[in-house]
Amino acid sequence: MSTTTLPQPSEDKEKEKATAAAPATTEVSGARALLARPALAAFGLVLVALIVGALALDGNWPGALNWSSGIKDGLDWLSNWLTDNRATSPLFLYFLLHISNWSEGGVDYVFTFLNNLGWLGVTALATAVSWYVSGAGLKVRSLRIALLTLCTFGVFGVLGVWEYAMSTLALMVVAVAVSAVIGVLLGLIAGLSETGNRILRPVFDTMQVMPAFAYLLPLVLIFGIGSPAALVSTVIYAAPPMARLTALGLRGADPAALEASRSLGSDPWQRLWTARLPLARKEMLLGLNQTIMMALSMVVMASVIGAGGLGDKVYQALSKDNVGLALIPGSCIVLIAIWLDRVTAAAGDQLDTSPGSTRTGGDAGAIALEKLGGWLAWGVFVVFAAVGTLFGPIGERSWPIDWTVSISSPLTKGIESFTKSISDGIPVIGGTDVWASHFTSWILNPMRDAMQASPWWGVLLLVAVLAWMAGSWRAGLTGVLSLAVLGALGLWDKSMDTLSQVIVSVLCTLVVGVVIGILAARSRWVMRLIRPILDIMQTMPQFVYLVPVVALVGVGRPAAILAAAVYALPAVIRITTQGLRTVDPAAMEASRSLGSTGWQQLRQVQLPLARPSLMLACNQGVVLVLAMVVIGGLVGGGALGYDVVYGLQKSDLGVGLSAGIAIVCLGLMLDRLTQSAGTGKRGGTK
Amino acid sequence: MKRTRIIRGGVAAAAALALAAGLSSCGKADPYYSGSPNTVTLPIAAWAGSEANVAVAKQILEKKLGYRVKTLQMDEPVMFDALNTGRADAMMEDWRGVPKKEKKYVEELKTVVNAGELGVTGHIGWYVPTYFAKEHPEVKDWKNLPKLKKYFQTPESGDKGQMLEGSPSFSTYDAQIIKNLDLPYKTVYAGSEAAQVKEIQKRAAKKEPFLTYWWTPQWLNSKVPMTEVKLPKRTPGCDKVPSKVDCAYPYTALTKFMNRDFAENGGKAAEFLKKFHWSTEEQTKVVKWMTIDKMDTDEAAAKWVEQNPDKWKKWMPN
Incomplete structure (x- = not known):
């Protein structure tokens, strides 16, 4: 699964990261300075040592350091213990089962509530609430959002997925509520206490990098199939952004405001409630926005453990090889994402203007309507809730069947003929299918074989030196330790296989992403054209494009690589564009006045100045590609991704969880390498 | 200043406590969930x-x-x-x-x-498309598989023949059967049924040969007719120990x-x-x-x- 994926919010986060990395720009000639360092000599030495060592020494991971059987036995024992003691152990009876029963009940309750409202009630309610939180009144923006809501719910009905959409929404409501509460509590801990922050930071990192598939299985064993496990996994995945941004907001509070509050004689509690939290609400709302987006993608993913809803529809359509049918629930998910994103964004902007202080004159009618708006929305809510519970749904429970249209089969036919024609229909140059098989034989296979044949100590040494050259010894240490864990888990060869795929995939993503990013940064027209496409690529559930990918390049590693590249591309494009756009206009003007051409300008001014963002793009590309390793296992990627899927589907905790841990380790290693390269000396510490 | 720090710590601790307490209400939970009666x-x-x-x-x-x-x-x-x-x-x-x-x-x-x-x-087995079996009727016996491996080679399987597998959730002993019968083949996992079906349809459209783990009843069989490769006859207990399986799958x-x-x-x-x-x-x-x-x-x-x-x-x- 993904880490930071989603359209608007991630852009903000990217900005934030980009500005954080900005100080490093002063070291523009970093690459050149690097060459002068003695590290290069060390690098050369390592290469020589590698070659000599490969010829002279045994390169396999030493058996004595392979603890895989012990680890697997332990995990198997754990899995057995969990199933045996579920009904008797006090840990379950007094703690875990409460969570499980409560979440099942909560989700069921919300679903029944939505069901009782009926389709008319739900649509009206959602429209009224969206209109209200986006500012109410007759402003263009709030009306537009109300219209968007209306259309979104209309589309659920017309496409015949009403009930599935409601069950996804029910799970979403509960998941977002729980994630937000837990996120704020954790954010309070991290924001107010330095120790808390130090303890929680690596926890958040792990929560976000760990592939969701790896922890779905233990959660199923503990909490049971369906809503409980889905809910807990969603919370694990979606709470960190809320917590991080809450902490950020609390820490970033304007000292002047705090001082003012203190001088007014307020005690620390009062300061928290009246100054710190209100000052942090913008960050908190951004956090909520991210949490919602991540919860949505996880809720879809959780269909593999019986979460139900739209994700189920996607999954079932795929096993019948019906892309059109899968696209329908897929596009509904995209619509939900766009709707929720716009609503929370509007609510966020509302915070800047709403308290009425900024608006003095204005026409009284609009203000009155605005005041009325709040009551109206709540009134609508209460009326519908009352009517729904007392008299049953207004109109029918779900959308009337006569009003649905079936568009799946023309869609399927269209996609099939398109993929067929480019997979092998092109004369002379072959088509994607042929390219893929050459790609496997000439690039992937040699690369994998070389990496698997390299001696383990050589790879460790190489990573250590690379990290040290690029950034700090700490990054090197993290990298080496992560790699050592791979060996200890007995997954060295598989990890090298996955690593080779990840590297190829990241390179492809970067080349394509940076080129498109440059084009988009230089022409507003291109940007406007690709923006909606990027939005869709980022929110479409990853399952949906698995089938077209297989149709294009066939089962195997190219399919996995293509899927990962498609997934990581939008973030890379966005960050590149962002970086190039924010290059100091004065520098641009200066180079223009010196008479440089567009190409010279790009090469000599823009790209060097945007180096930190390019490194960030590389880092994000790595993280996102790695998140797709498991999904790649579903289309023949093999190696670690396959092991995780196998573990989940066969309920084999030993295989699944160790492969999951291995993916986290690869992630840590690559993240530290690319991150430290991006921030120069200060790498290793986030 | 010190007081502030203590109180901040206090708030953080309270938040931590609230997290723990909110999750565990007192009383014993029902280990078996039984939804609503209807x-x-x-x-x-x-x-x-x-x-x-x-x-x-x-x-x-x-x-x-x-x-x-x-x-x-x-x-x-x-x-x-x-x-x-x-x-x-x-x-x-x-x-x-x-x-x-x-x-x-x-x-x-x-x-x-x-x-x-x-x-x-239900029956699981090794299948080839019927158009291939008509051209090479000898494929119906597993003993001829080594001779025919060149038809089934792919970049993924290297110098061996490719045995296409489906989802990891399916029950399969193919890797063991291949090893125990000493066949020059390699299992390649499609990873999901969707991917396997797509791959089969793609190859069938071009009338290319392939060897796959497959089963009946299966809806695709009426679209892409398949012929089973006969594996060694089942003997009692031949699939008792997973690592020693060397016979066909049961009905x-x-x-x-x-x-x-x-x-x-x-x-x-x-x-x-x-x-x-x-x-x-x-x-x-x-x-x-x-x-x-x-x-x-x-x-x-x-x-x-x-x-x-x-x-x-x-x-x-x-």
């Missing part, structure tokens, strides 16, 4: 046949017996976990592919019970399983589901409507229910 929860596995069983059962339970049916998508091994905890009530089609779980829940914990046969017979009578509580106290719904029994042909018919005719699953099930009242009337509870 709701039946049926899990669906990733293959279309399983979906057809559930869709037809759902039509009758909802339209004729007045229950609400909740369907859940999940894999076969996970289904047993769901039956164990009561999150799912009945599983309509088990291929007996997870003997470990079956033993644990049915025999040891006794939380899951066998609810009779579905009536459909399996697909079986229903139920949560014990549901089987005993499930009323009419449980009685109906125990009696649910249909033939391979009937199931294939519904699956064909769902897949090749691209009909909506519920529509296809409704059509079958409408056309075959004599069949499902026999399943009705007394």
